[in-house]
Amino acid sequence: MTSRHPPGSLRERKRAAAKAAVAEAAIGLFAERGYDAVSVAEICEVANVAPRSFFRYFPTKKDLLLEPFRDMADGVTGSIASAPSDMSDREVIQQAMRELARHVLVDWDRIMRYLRVLQGAAAVRAAPELQFADLEREYADTLMRRRGAAGSADWRTRLFVARIHSGFRVWFDELTDRDVEDPLGLLDQILAEHE
Template structure:
């Protein structure tokens, strides 16, 4: 169980993100200033910047990637890497509280609507490929620098990108992600 300090940090982190997304939806991303987010979240600018280096990072800070990688590592060894990834996504995303799922949907909608956020998101996907390649390499006993391992991790992140870009309030990210991973598992046949 997390200690008091960790719980307080998590609450402050979440409060800043919740108020930011509320303001982005109300006023638009470009029209929302950091000082407005600070006021709404009842934190000082120095506190804001302790949690998020930039306004963009409020939306791009994605803690779910680490949870998915942890869940991936916990999958039974008899599962193929794709089966393990599918199960890890199911495990993490089905356990999310409704408010987190709602926030994720709103976060992704804002990212899709702001070109500079889309561009920065590509960098986060590069980081995710590295993190996932390391976990996959560990699972299959290979180097994360091997082309096949990096390509595999890149394909998984490509499925995630595709799901994120087309998810909305009618079709959720998890459903699209699972369907895309299923297609990848079958060999990307069309």
């Protein structure tokens, strides 16, 4: 959704702050009682916003829970699309995964809260935004468009992207399973396995 207000304007910053407050209130309620047990009306009451405002920020309760994951996927797609033309496909994808990793590390606690809530929300877990094959296809198609090719990515490009993306998922699992002294160094090591 695009805003009518310039990025960084006071109105846009207020909107972003209000939206974040609604999301924080919702995640707190979801964590306490479970996703399915919380209504939009209850979220609005805790966040002190009208339902109309809620639906301006999030079309559905499910969208609220999916937004961080959509933002991350959009960030990867944007990174691929805007990479300098002299970079190789490998450099482009690896750079996008490193940028995503930096975002994950900065926002770790929030992402982990969302993931814990998501574990108890079976209907949301099936959303296309969380299906890795769909994300990998989107990244591969964006990589093809960056090259100036029309249509969908070929199987080689899709396999290449899937390997790099699976490396990122292994990295994320490592971070959730154990203490990692140098998370970005570990990501570089994992991504180097695909060279």
